[in-house]
Amino acid sequence: MKEVHLITQGKGGVGKSLVASFIAQYLRATNQDTPVHCFDTDPVNPTFSRYKALDVSVVNILNNNNNIDSRNFDGLVEQLVEGDGIAVVDNGAATFVPLMSYMAENSVDALLADSEVELYIHSVIAGGQAQKDCLDGLFKTVKGIQAHVVVWLNHHFGQIEESGKSFSEFKFVKDHRDKIIKTVELHPRNPDTFGKDIQKMTSLNLTFDEIANHPDFTMMPRQRLKQVRNDIWGQLGQDELFSRAGNQE
Numbered sequence: 001m002k003e004v005h006l007i008t009q010g011k012g013g014v015g016k017s018l019v020a021s022f023i024a025q026y027l028r029a030t031n032q033d034t035p036v037h038c039f040d041t042d043p044v045n046p047t048f049s050r051y052k053a054l055d056v057s058v059v060n061i062l063n064n065n066n067n068i069d070s071r072n073f074d075g076l077v078e079q080l081v082e083g084d085g086i087a088v089v090d091n092g093a094a095t096f097v098p099l100m101s102y103m104a105e106n107s108v109d110a111l112l113a114d115s116e117v118e119l120y121i122h123s124v125i126a127g128g129q130a131q132k133d134c135l136d137g138l139f140k141t142v143k144g145i146q147a148h149v150v151v152w153l154n155h156h157f158g159q160i161e162e163s164g165k166s167f168s169e170f171k172f173v174k175d176h177r178d179k180i181i182k183t184v185e186l187h188p189r190n191p192d193t194f195g196k197d198i199q200k201m202t203s204l205n206l207t208f209d210e211i212a213n214h215p216d217f218t219m220m221p222r223q224r225l226k227q228v229r230n231d232i233w234g235q236l237g238q239d240e241l242f243s244r245a246g247n248q249e
Helices: 016-030 070-082 093-105 108-114 128-144 171-175 191-203 219-236
Strands: 002-008 036-040 056-058 086-090 117-126 148-154 180-186
Touching (some): 002 016, 002 093, 016 036, 016 086, 016 117, 070 108, 093 108, 093 128, 117 128, 128 171, 191 219
Parallel strands (some): 002 117, 036 086, 148 180
């Protein structure tokens, strides 16, 4: 069974491209006999495509009127159906609404299902002031598309809670447990150590494997980033969704 992992969120600046890089790295590390193809459809901030080690293809899906260019996106969908292996597609905030409309109008989710391609949508939820907008994006995703939804809780901007309830206790989440199949926690960490190390790694668009031998990272930053990697890898390997995996030492 082939897979498509689509990273979407209508709120910008919440870590979508970082999550896309984590997913791509994890899938490549744990599926060495299966090709993992990466695509960046963000016309404003094509951050995902800057990860040279991931060999990301840029797909311009907007026309001059800021609408989905059906010809370009048709081509991507056909590639996802006809190609082999696993695809990771990062989509930008600017194209979130037109992408949802395109997928609904053209029944892309049904096409993928009929073609025996599993569709996973990864939605990033940030805490703090961005939380409400992020939850709105998740709501539109769950309501508009038939897919397995994986929610990434990014606590970097604050704890994700509502009226004293954690994310798993939100009524919307409980009502859609059939679709929201997994949550992954991006835990808050010391901003002076872990925070600066992660920021440096992302600003240089490096993968975890690359920093292991990179001259700009000394022993302790490498150790802290290894902890971050093992935390995320461990969460992804806990159940059948990412059952191919285990922690990479």
